[in-house]
Amino acid sequence: MADFKVHQRDGEGVSVIDLKGYLDAHTAPDLENAFQKLLNDRKFNIVVNCRELTYISSAGLGVFMAFIEDVRKNKGDIKLSNMSPKVYNVFDLLGFPILYEIFKDEQEAVVRFRAQLKP
């Protein structure tokens, strides 16, 4: 079974999570932990970069659902970027683009956050 890796980078006011590999029911807890850690650190502006994400299952999608409410309650957001067409298709099928902002590039997402952060 393919690996799954979560890596976190902190930018100015925005945290970026890089996903790599195969996100399913077995690997979902890794992403959950990463989100939980960000929430504990009160970092609510999160960009998830899916450039190296090869597969996402419904359990993987569930992780986003589990945290989005808390993040938004704290005036933050989870934005997604750099999805491969295949991964985008999975998000799209479920209607995620209606609920989440999905960007082609990570920088666009960061810029969007910055714009929102300015009063």
Added chain:
Amino acid sequence: MSRLKKILLLLTAILLFIGIYVVDVVRNAVSLGGSAWLSVREVAVFVSFVMLFLSIQSTRALRQTSVPKNIGQLLAYSIFVLAFVGLIAFLGKGSSDANGEVPTSPGAIATLLSSLTAIALGLFSIITLLTIRDLIFYKRKKGTKRNFLAYAVSLVVANTASLPLLPGESQLIASLLFSVTVVLIVVNSFKQNWVVYLSRREKLYSIGYSSLLFLVFLAVNILITQTGLEHSLVAYHPPLQSFIQLNAIFGVIYFGMAFVSTLFHMPTAEVYERKQSELTSLHNLSRLVTQVFDFSDLVDSVTSMTLEVVGAKSAWLELIKGRNDQGDVLVEVVSLKNITRQQIESIAVNSDLSLRQFVIDSKRPLLIDDVNADRRTKHIKKLDIAVGSLICVPLSSHSELIGFLHATKAFQYGFDQDDIDVLTTFADHVTIAIENSKLIAKSLERERFQQEIMVAQQMQKRLLPQKIPHYAGLDVAALSEPSLEVGGDYYDFVALDAHRFGVVVGDVSGKGVSAAFYMAEVKGIFQSLSRVAASPRDLLLRANQALSDSLERNAFISLLYAIFDTEKSTVTLARAGHCPMIHISGNSTKDVRPSGLGLGLTHEKIFEESTEETTISLKMGDVCIFYTDGLTESRNSDGEEFGADRLVNVGVNTKRNSAESIKTSILQEVRNYTGNSTYGDDMTLVVVKIL
């Protein structure tokens, strides 16, 4: 020896003694001469005593008494015999005083008294000999029996020598034999091994008994050598006097040495007692093994045995539950004795010096001899807990720390090196028992889990349509293959009226028992709403509303609901995040994919805004394929997905066949593709062909 034999022996001895007495009385009266008579009499006396000896020995052999009790009984006998002898002496004196002069030839009563004295003293000597023998044989070694037998043989020889058989130099030989016997007595008297194994209390008794016995035997010695008793005994049976004397000497020396030996062993009594209880406790460890089935029993025994093993005042067992963000261990007190959780917490919590941390760092037991003097535990003084010394032993399994065993005593310097060693050994056993207990619990849990899975699988199977309904104008086929465990795929049919037929396909996120429950919920919702919902979209809106409260935050359900209208030749469908419907009509193939969100993802407003409904017209021979992502995501051994394109291809190639045949072809193609790959998500396929 049988009981009858013993009684016979005893009776014969008594009869012989009576016979001898009668002969003695008669002989004194009529002055019968002849040494032949005398010899027969001596042999008879000897045989009687041997019989007595044998009968007493066989009685004693069956007894199992403790050493102090054994000595105590000997003391009781001795006092009884001395009193008896004293009484007889008093009576004899009284009778002779009455006559005014000592009669030249003793009368029947005097003979009886002296005979009884001789027998009583002889009996006492036999018991003495057997008691000392038991003591010497307490911890038998190679030479023990040999030395004692040497004494016995020497005793018999010395006694025989005292018979007036050898004239002249017999006196010298007799003294020589006597000396050899005394030397053997001294040699045997060094066998005092029993002293070591006495408890402190028993040693105290033993000191008392042996000092008294020492005095008693000294008295016996004086009595039979310095008084008229000597002549009386020699007159009765010459070897008897020597037998009694030698055994009395044995008594003096043996119990004298026993007294000294016990006295010297007194200081070690406590140590021995402790070792004894340690041994018992460690032996009790085997109890732990049988208790691994009940964790609470197990940890309860651990603390109560800690109290036993080192005589601690309080004890508690902590197991490590994990670590916090700072990397400090988090422990849970699983069992405690004579201390409260609050007290444990206040002992453990000290501004910056954690006792546990010391143990974690050193990986060795931590002993605090004086709680008040140690900076790590000074704070305990301020608490209202009587703790003088404290020990904390790590429990480690495969070099991984799993917990701590604590014990306290009320006074300072309560624990010594032995306690640390014993507790360390104990801790190892405890660790093994706890690990085993955890493993057993885990395997039991796994078994239960598997049973739950089986129940869920059976439930799930029953939730799916048991047979495909026949509906005029439609050819329907369906299959649902659950994955290895329990999946969340769902499909169902509903005949709404004579011309409207509903097909629903769904997928619950996640797997396992919870997925099966959600699936049951979806079925209930679908079955009830399909009757009242005006359209597929209406049903999805209502279903989202119904499900949004009961679904977990990270769970959602994708659903596609299509209503075939055979009168209008249309299909109307709405999609809640589910895989699109494939529509094959003539040479064209389309993914029918009205927009829509998964159920349970968001609240009503957004859901309502984003969920569309679409209606397409159908022709005879059109094929509609519904599926779940488990089918298109089936993987081959290279990890590549089957994909929607392959599915469409099979559909196109087989569209002229029956729905059942199309379904079988698709399944076959998936099987061919995945080969032996065991990747298993559920897969569901519904094929509807317009007739």
